[in-house]
Amino acid sequence: MSDALIRRGRIVDPSQNLDAPGDLLVRDGKIARLWPAGEAPNADGVLELDAAGLVVTPGFIDLHVHLREPGHEEKETIATGSQAAVAGGFTTICAMPNTEPATDSAAMVEYVGRVAAAGAARVLVVAAVSKGRQGKELAELGELAAAGAVGFSDDGNPVASNTLLRNALAYSRMLRLPIMDHCEDPELTKGGQMNEGPVATRLGLKGTPAAAEEVLVARDVALAELTGGWAHICHISTARAVAIVRDAKARGVRVTAEATPHHLVMTDELVMGRWPLFPGSAAAHLPYDTNTKVNPPLRSRVDVEALLAGLRDGTIDAIATDHAPHHVLDKECEYDFAAPGLSGLETALPALLLLVEQGKLSLAEVIRALTVGPARLLGRELGSLRPGGVADVTVFDPSLAWQVTPDALFSKGKNTPFLGETVKGKVVLTLREGRAVHGATRLTQPLALER
Ligand SMILES: [Zn+2]
Incomplete structure (x- = not known):
């Protein structure tokens, strides 16, 4: 030491x-x-x-990271993801459970924790809501919590079944842990490649409407209200979804939300090819860059402005990267076939500093959403430089x-x-x-x- x-x-x-x-x-x-x-x-x-x-600053905390191990070590391992985290300034990261096998048992939670203990960052484990992330049968949430899970998510997929979500939220109330939902309606997003709108039409790509997210955010709020459970909205991306969360919070519903750096700095126009995002950069980007393909998709300017407003007024509690590393072969293909997600841990800080430079967020607002905001959600004594901590x-x-x-x-x-x-x-x-x-x-x- x-x-x-x-x-x-x-x-x-x-x-x-x-x-x-x-x-x-x-x-x-x-x-x-x-x-x-x-x-x-x-x-x-x-x-x-x-x-x-x-x-x-206090070490950053990321509520939403995909470490890919076990199952897809060609994309990332717990060790490499952990090193990427600290290189990006994140000292605590939450590992999402969509590995193979999924983190849906106490043994798996303990396994991930054990492997991660040797790594650079502190890794907290999010466990699956349903067995095998199949969306059919509730996982043993009490056992998962006892094994150290900090929340539950079928991320990659939403919890599509209303009844399953209702039951999960009832447990969430007892366990005081969030159900972290990937809010995209599976029917409305079917075949969708990017945000539905004029850009998708122009590019000839099938779009995913903003409403695909909003119907599930509204449902999650309704069921959190019904059960007294805690719904956490992962990677919130549309203006109306932010409005729904703001309204729910005002009514005292237990709902929290995170936004990603990529949804804060980019719009769907960038799928058309573009000038560099960072001033002074030489790189030009071709259209159909598969690295712009993410779920939920990059949205419109209006949505981006609403996310920024949501961060400023506290509707959005945290910035989380949704770090989703992929192998080159998952992205070197046609847009329709590319895997969604981007590698985000190491570019989060420069992306967010760009917003500070542009006067869209203050540095304090950015650091709050990376430290004390997520720390409060985790209920941990982290995210602060107070003496003794x-x-x-x-x-x-x-x-x-x-x-x-x-x-x-x-x-x-x-x-x-x-x-x-x-x-x-x-x-x-x-x-x-x-x-x-x-x-x-x-x-x-x-x-x-x-x-
Ligand atoms: Zn997700």
Whole structure:
């Protein structure tokens, strides 16, 4: 365990309403103390990082990550996904259960936890709602919770059956854990490749209407209200879905929501081919780039604006990446045949910093949705730099430019629509419980990388 003093960084910690230059001392895996910048005394035997020009935040928390192991280690493993997480500034990630086999038993929850324990990031396990994610029979939710599951999801698929969802929400109330639903109606999305609208028509691709999401969000709210259970809306993407959640929250319904960076920075127009998203990037993108294919699909400008408003007013509780790594063969094909999803852990920060640069979100709003927001949902003492708390710390350079290339990514999934672009914002040091799990550049003495 290393002790570290991070000097003169811009400390942004929304859990304490803090955004000021400061010094931060980490000792024995905990946050030991904070001072105004330059006021920390010299401490012997402590490694120092000169963080002038850098931003220091609580370690990011991602509620929605696909690690692919077991079953699809060619796309990602728990170890590579974990390393990608800390490279992106995430010290805690929630592993979704759509592996093969699915995480639908206590033994599987324990297995994922055991394999993940050797990794860089803290991995929490989301278990399946239904056995085998088949949507027919409820999994043993009580046993899964006792084994450590932090929530339940059939993600990849919605919980299509209303009765099954009702029963799951009744358990959710007793267990105080969320049912994390992928809200896309299976009938309305059948064959859909992208957002239904003028762009899909022009490209000749079958569209998925926004209503496919909204009918299930409305249903989830109705059943959460009926049962007193907790519905969590995964990767919310439409304006009306945000309005439904806002209204439900105002009525005291237990509903929470997450949005992804890609739904916040991109629209369906980008499927037509495009100019680079990041200013100064040279990369041009061809139409039908399969890396733009995600479920739910990239939406319209109006939807993006509504998501941003939802983050600003707290309707949306968290930003989650829905990191969905795929093998090159899953994407090197016709749009219709490409697997949906993008590799998101390592580009989340630059994407979100772009929104800050454009004045659409404040840095505090972004960091809140990456730290204290998801921490509250998990009910964990994480996402804060309060003295005495766990020293999960992310230090990033908001102006450091880097090119998104396959080699630059720790994830096995190179399937990002930002490939080739020069983005701005890079994590230079990630501490998990005081240990350097990524980076450690610019230290006055080398801090051993422990993996
Ligand atoms: Zn999903």
